[in-house]
Amino acid sequence: MQFDESQPIYLQVVLQIKKKIVTGQKKNGEKLKSGRELALEYHINPNTAARVYQTLEAEGVAFTKRGLGTFVTEDAAVNVSLRKELAADFIARFKKDMSEIGFTEEEMRTLI
Numbered sequence: 001m002q003f004d005e006s007q008p009i010y011l012q013v014v015l016q017i018k019k020k021i022v023t024g025q026k027k028n029g030e031k032l033k034s035g036r037e038l039a040l041e042y043h044i045n046p047n048t049a050a051r052v053y054q055t056l057e058a059e060g061v062a063f064t065k066r067g068l069g070t071f072v073t074e075d076a077a078v079n080v081s082l083r084k085e086l087a088a089d090f091i092a093r094f095k096k097d098m099s100e101i102g103f104t105e106e107e108m109r110t111l112i
Contacts, residue, residue, distance in 0.1 A: 001042055010051045013042050015086075017056060021072055022083045029074045032062060 001016065003009050020026040032053070033041065039049040053070050056062035060078055064070045098108050 009042075009044055010048050010055065013038070013044065013048070013052045014055050016042075017052070018061065018082055018086060021061065022079060022086060026072050028072055028076055028079070030072045031068075032070045032072065034069060 001012075003012055017026070017032070026032070032038070035046055035049040035053060038044075038052065039046045042049070053062060053064070056070070057064060060075070061073055061082065062070050063073060095105070095108065099105075103111075
């Protein structure tokens with residue numbers, strides 16, 4: 001994965017995991033990789049991997065069972081809100097990027 005220098009790495013990994021959940025690549029209740037495995041997969045520091053899981057837990061996207069690992073939330077409603085959250089983020093980024101190159105909101109709507 002190529003990391004964007006303008007955003008913290010852990011947030012980029014969090015976003016990738018959220019995308020996997022929304023697209024069904026990771027199912028509700030499914031066990032996530034260990035912190036060490038996550039660090040190896042994304043070529044990140046194990047402390048960064050721990051921060052990824054802490055963030056996912058704080059946002060209610062994942063939970064940890066002591067001694068068993070970290071799991072995707074079993075709450076299906078989280079998937080719906082995640083999908084909306086990701087869509088809002090993508091739209092905001094699109095609008096920001098387009099306005100930086102001189103497009104008005106009306107022009108953006110026309111393009112879409």
